[in-house]
Amino acid sequence: MTAKKPAPAPSKTSATKRPAPKPIVSTGYWLFKSEPDVFSWEMLQAKGAAGEPWTGVRNYLARNNMRAMRLGDLGFFYHSNIGLEIVGICEVCALSHPDATTDDPKWDCVDVRAVRALPKPVTLADVKANPKLAKMSLVTSMRLSVQPVTAEEWAEVCRMGHVDLKGLAPKKNKR
Numbered sequence: 232m233t234a235k236k237p238a239p240a241p242s243k244t245s246a247t248k249r250p251a252p253k254p255i256v257s258t259g260y261w262l263f264k265s266e267p268d269v270f271s272w273e274m275l276q277a278k279g280a281a282g283e284p285w286t287g288v289r290n291y292l293a294r295n296n297m298r299a300m301r302l303g304d305l306g307f308f309y310h311s312n313i314g315l316e317i318v319g320i321c322e323v324c325a326l327s328h329p330d331a332t333t334d335d336p337k338w339d340c341v342d343v344r345a346v347r348a349l350p351k352p353v354t355l356a357d358v359k360a361n362p363k364l365a366k367m368s369l370v371t372s373m374r375l376s377v378q379p380v381t382a383e384e385w386a387e388v389c390r391m392g393h394v395d396l397k398g399l400a401p402k403k404n405k406r
Contacts, residue, residue, distance in 0.1 A: 249315060255299040256363045259401030260380040261306035261368060263321065263343065272308050272319045274346045282344030284323045285377070286332040293377035295342045303402025306343060307380065308387060309369070315355040320346045320399070346399070349392035363387045 258392030265271070274284055286359060288294055300323045308319040358364050364387060368378035380388075389396055 255295050255379070257299045257301050257304055258331070258379055258381055259301070259304050260382060260385040261296065261300065261304060261323075262309055262317070262380050263306045264309045264311040264376045264378075264380045266312045267310040267314055268312075268404045272310065272348065275343065276348075277320060278282045278344065280324075280344055281283070281320075282342045284328075284331065284340045284342050285326075286320070286330045288330070288340060288376055289311075289338060293375055294337075294339055295399070296379060297339055298375045300327065300341050301401070302326060303334060304345065304398070305385075305401050308345075311376075315351075316352040317349060317358075317392065318352045322346050347394075349394055350392045351391070353388050353392045357391060361387065361391070376397065 268400050270283075271328055285297065288297065290363060302323055302325075304323040306321045307317045308321050309317050313315070321343040324344045327339040327341050329336060330338040332342040355369065360366060364370060364384055367380070367384045372378060386396065390401075
């Protein structure tokens with residue numbers, strides 16, 4: 232009879248290695264934060280159908296969120312710092328491309344255009360008070376400037392903002 236050899240002990244490097252992050256997959260819905268004294272909802276509306284590049288993002292997760300976006304994805308436009316409210320809905324109209332506000336090739340942006348204003352802005356306080364939105368990134372990842380939104384969160388915020396969802400869905404475009 233032969234004795235079983237014990238399994239080798241895990242090396243210190245393999246025991247402390249973090250698993251690779253899961254790839255970000257678009258839900259079709261996002262939230263874009265902007266300080267209204269820097270770039271407001273009204274400024275995006277004034278850009279018309281051409282839209283505007285969403286530049287200046289210098290956070291890897293927010294950048295990766297933009298890289299996961301598809302043409303026709305929808306996003307809430309959130310006024311941060313001043314107002315603290317979701318005021319509009321925008322659409323991704325150009326896929327991730329180099330951010331022209333920096334020479335560093337690791338930073339990207341997407342272009343967005345205004346779709347419609349919320350009839351009733353939804354405040355951060357309203358979002359935090361709604362148990363259906365307790366896990367929304369706006370509540371749990373306050374500082375992240377470009378965040379994913381689930382379909383359920385999207386529908387609930389639209390309900391709170393008196394948005395008619397008829398004809399308002401992400402386009403089924405592929406990358």
